[in-house]
Amino acid sequence: MAFRTGSKVSWKWGAHTAHGKIVESFTEKVTRTLKGSEVTRGASRKEPAYLIEQDDGDQVLKSRSELTAD
Template sequence: MMIKTGTQLQSKWGIGTASGKVKDTYAQKVTKTIKDNVVTKHGEFGNKALYIQQSDGDFCAKKRK
């Protein structure tokens, strides 16, 4: 399943779950600064890195695999 910009997601986070909306997808290496932390994800075709705005307004970067 290809995840696109605007897709609503829910994932496991610690002992709970987090939900949000995909703001951007990347099929290459991407580096973002989130809350003063530098985060790098290595996206690729078929397994893109995701930049997500969580339901509480915060942002995170994830990769499915």
């Protein structure tokens, strides 16, 4: 199941859970510079990648398989 822009999601981050909102989705390989580091995710229609804005304003790039709906 793909998420829509604006969907609230969560993912595991170490021993914790992080939360955020989807701001963009990708169905092809994508690279973004986030907090000074290049982050790349493979993506397809079956396994999209998502740019997510965290509750604190930072952005992360995650694959569909890493996410859970909030």
